[in-house]
Amino acid sequence: MARIIVVTSGKGGVGKTTTAAAMAMGLALRGYRTSVVDFDVGLRNLDLIMGCERRVVYDFVNVINKEANLRQALIRDKRCDNLYILPASQTRDKEALSKEGVGEVLEELSQDFDYVICDSPAGIEKGAYLAMYYADDAVVVSNPEVSSVRDADRMIGILASKSRRSELNEEPIKEHLLLTRYSPKRVEKGEMLSVDDVLDILALPLLGVIPESQAVLTASNEGLPVVLDEKSDAGQAYRDAVSRYLGEELPHRFIYNEKKGLFGRLFGG
Amino acid sequence: MGLLDYFRTTRPKSAHVAKERLQILVAHERRMRGAPSYLAEMQRELLDVIRKYANVRDDAISIQMEQDEDREILEVNIVLPDEVTNKGYDETGGKIDTTRN
Numbered sequence: 001m002a003r004i005i006v007v008t009s010g011k012g013g014v015g016k017t018t019t020a021a022a023m024a025m026g027l028a029l030r031g032y033r034t035s036v037v038d039f040d041v042g043l044r045n046l047d048l049i050m051g052c053e054r055r056v057v058y059d060f061v062n063v064i065n066k067e068a069n070l071r072q073a074l075i076r077d078k079r080c081d082n083l084y085i086l087p088a089s090q091t092r093d094k095e096a097l098s099k100e101g102v103g104e105v106l107e108e109l110s111q112d113f114d115y116v117i118c119d120s121p122a123g124i125e126k127g128a129y130l131a132m133y134y135a136d137d138a139v140v141v142s143n144p145e146v147s148s149v150r151d152a153d154r155m156i157g158i159l160a161s162k163s164r165r166s167e168l169n170e171e172p173i174k175e176h177l178l179l180t181r182y183s184p185k186r187v188e189k190g191e192m193l194s195v196d197d198v199l200d201i202l203a204l205p206l207l208g209v210i211p212e213s214q215a216v217l218t219a220s221n222e223g224l225p226v227v228l229d230e231k232s233d234a235g236q237a238y239r240d241a242v243s244r245y246l247g248e249e250l251p252h253r254f255i256y257n258e259k260k261g262l263f264g265r266l267f268g269g
Numbered sequence: 270m271g272l273l274d275y276f277r278t279t280r281p282k283s284a285h286v287a288k289e290r291l292q293i294l295v296a297h298e299r300r301m302r303g304a305p306s307y308l309a310e311m312q313r314e315l316l317d318v319i320r321k322y323a324n325v326r327d328d329a330i331s332i333q334m335e336q337d338e339d340r341e342i343l344e345v346n347i348v349l350p351d352e353v354t355n356k357g358y359d360e361t362g363g364k365i366d367t368t369r370n
Contacts, residue, residue, distance in 0.1 A: 146291055150295060190284045191283055197288045
């Protein structure tokens, strides 16, 4: 049985799809059979970030409606054999995803994979609700910015009260915080919430801090999950996050301004 | 932590302001999470009633809901302006207990 991981945030544009793509590729590179599912019906974008947009034939909604089977719809990643993508539909029908349909597809994926990553749409509407409903783990993505942190807190409340696990009184979804677009320089100047500030407010275990990085835009330009860019800070930060997800204890990097290397070491960064 | 604190105290305003605003807002929203959905409408209606007697601002009312083991406490705080036209009150706050079984 697979672990089902939802990548969610509430707010849009904070890096959910980048994170879902990076986590999926990261887990697959570590040897786990991984699939990543785009729940953003009508605004499909995971395919673009994964670089498989021209290979989409069938989608998630086709599978739910039994117009195609899962094998036909899953796209195998060209760079990593362990990784498969299930693209979202571009239909404008908001009711295209049903709770039962999503449950059946995730169940079937669970038979074949070690990890199923659900890339949630922004907001708290049906797509976001269904993306988190069946999850075992959640990666809550937030920027160090007020509206993003507020929405993340809202989403944490929803994860705790509206999921299948909460309805069945099972062990709650295991939540992790991923802080993205972090700029140590601006934090030092007092212009940006620090990691500690955000942790004080959200009180979740920290999966990782992804620095603001040009590599993220370059990666999405090229349809290359940023973890594949091993030299980039963001790529390394995502690799660390994947390792932490798998239970390894790693010090957090990219939290302190580079020039303060000595302080960074003093803080046990 | 000592060194970290040093950075905290010396850093300028905006991040600090952001944190304070968030802490207040998030604490409030968490308290209201389990609250019944009619509270917002009730707040608007109460505001309308109060406005028959006093000219108050939109944020003059705050409603909090707290839960004990066997009862819920609905706390309604109304801040009246300094110069109240009809009545002589300066400020008032009240607590209404709603006990549910």
